[in-house]
Amino acid sequence: MTTTPRVRMSPATRRAQLLDLGVALLATRSLDELSIDLLAEEANISRGLLYHYFGNKQDFHEAVVRRAVQDLIEVTAPVDDPDMVTRLAVSLDNYLAYVEANRVAYVSIVRAASGNNDTMREIYQSARNALTDRIFDAAGPAGLAEFGIEDTPGVRLVVRGWAAMVEQLVLDWIDDPRGISRPALLETLTATLALTLSAAP
Amino acid sequence: MTTTPRVRMSPATRRAQLLDLGVALLATRSLDELSIDLLAEEANISRGLLYHYFGNKQDFHEAVVRRAVQDLIEVTAPVDDPDMVTRLAVSLDNYLAYVEANRVAYVSIVRAASGNNDTMREIYQSARNALTDRIFDAAGPAGLAEFGIEDTPGVRLVVRGWAAMVEQLVLDWIDDPRGISRPALLETLTATLALTLSAAP
Numbered sequence: 001m002t003t004t005p006r007v008r009m010s011p012a013t014r015r016a017q018l019l020d021l022g023v024a025l026l027a028t029r030s031l032d033e034l035s036i037d038l039l040a041e042e043a044n045i046s047r048g049l050l051y052h053y054f055g056n057k058q059d060f061h062e063a064v065v066r067r068a069v070q071d072l073i074e075v076t077a078p079v080d081d082p083d084m085v086t087r088l089a090v091s092l093d094n095y096l097a098y099v100e101a102n103r104v105a106y107v108s109i110v111r112a113a114s115g116n117n118d119t120m121r122e123i124y125q126s127a128r129n130a131l132t133d134r135i136f137d138a139a140g141p142a143g144l145a146e147f148g149i150e151d152t153p154g155v156r157l158v159v160r161g162w163a164a165m166v167e168q169l170v171l172d173w174i175d176d177p178r179g180i181s182r183p184a185l186l187e188t189l190t191a192t193l194a195l196t197l198s199a200a201p
Numbered sequence: 202m203t204t205t206p207r208v209r210m211s212p213a214t215r216r217a218q219l220l221d222l223g224v225a226l227l228a229t230r231s232l233d234e235l236s237i238d239l240l241a242e243e244a245n246i247s248r249g250l251l252y253h254y255f256g257n258k259q260d261f262h263e264a265v266v267r268r269a270v271q272d273l274i275e276v277t278a279p280v281d282d283p284d285m286v287t288r289l290a291v292s293l294d295n296y297l298a299y300v301e302a303n304r305v306a307y308v309s310i311v312r313a314a315s316g317n318n319d320t321m322r323e324i325y326q327s328a329r330n331a332l333t334d335r336i337f338d339a340a341g342p343a344g345l346a347e348f349g350i351e352d353t354p355g356v357r358l359v360v361r362g363w364a365a366m367v368e369q370l371v372l373d374w375i376d377d378p379r380g381i382s383r384p385a386l387l388e389t390l391t392a393t394l395a396l397t398l399s400a401a402p
Contacts, residue, residue, distance in 0.1 A: 153379035153380060153381065154379070154381050154385070154389075156379075157370060157373055157374065157379060157381065158370070158389065158393075160369060160370075160373055161366040161367070161369045161370040161373070161393075162366060163369075164365045164366050164368070164369035165362040165363060165365050165366035165369075165397070166362070167365070168361060168362045168364075168365035168366075169358060169359070169361075169362040172358055172361055172362070173358065178354035178355070178357075178358060179354060180354065180355050180358065180402045181402075184355070184402035185402055187400075187402065188355075188359065188400050188401065188402045191400035192359075192362075192396075192397050192400050195393075195396040195397060195399065195400055196366070196393050196396060196397060198396065199388075199389050199392035199393050199396055200389060201381045201382075201385035201386055201388065201389045
């Protein structure tokens, strides 16, 4: 008689798996609609065990949002291309694809992050900073020189403003494309970085 | 014996006066900190009368936010100047001055409007649309032609994105000016409109 060996997952692995499920559930529903009960049902484990992993609903939501923005940072990682504009265009394409595939979750995260919850705001702001700082860090001084710019506080300020514009354009376009094609939108998103940087204080 | 004639204010006037007081109180505290109790104390009238005017705290907050964004729309009204860039620069200067003078209230309104309250979001979005649509309506086709652009869905989309960028830049700069002067910031805000429009889809 043979027995299937029991695979014992570490608590960290189990928790990560549950978070992945949480993020997946979020793709088609808002953060408000994502309850511990729903996760328990989908994961087929007890609510008690979930509370063991996540403490309470607020902690659970924060963990899911942390995981979702981590996914976003990963899928938009710069590709290995010597041309900065190409790297930027590919990252923006992947960013747009992520928001298209996870629209409900993304809107919900932006809203949660813009609301009065300090932790959510901090998670979201550090993700946004990671996304924009990467433009400087991955490019290095040489990459920035391609754009004819230096790494100054004014330039960093404008890049953050540009990121807010990209977010608004993407959300507005997904809501109502207005006859604008996806490639045309991507071209605008890419072109506006160099243009706005040229007016940096 | 003379008596001071009693001035009987209409309910609408009285309500408007209370809203002005609400907006003034908001200049130095967040929306969450603005209670009916506080307004009653400052206005020296009963809480019961305030509930008569505003229903409940949520309705009161909505009325105050409506009033605040109305103020913002008024102070940024285009001046009578034939040059579109001048009109834009003056409106942006007044917008910046408003946010500087009402920073706590403004941040609080942006947060409330970005959160999960549909009414707040709608109030704020219509204000933002009013601010950006004005760029087209006040300019008219002739004004837009000065910028070398037409009134297309792509251009309207980009203007909304630019408005999100302006908001981000102003809030970031007020939080930490990074050694950037006010005139330098204003020049960036003004210049980026034409630049981003040149990349409209």
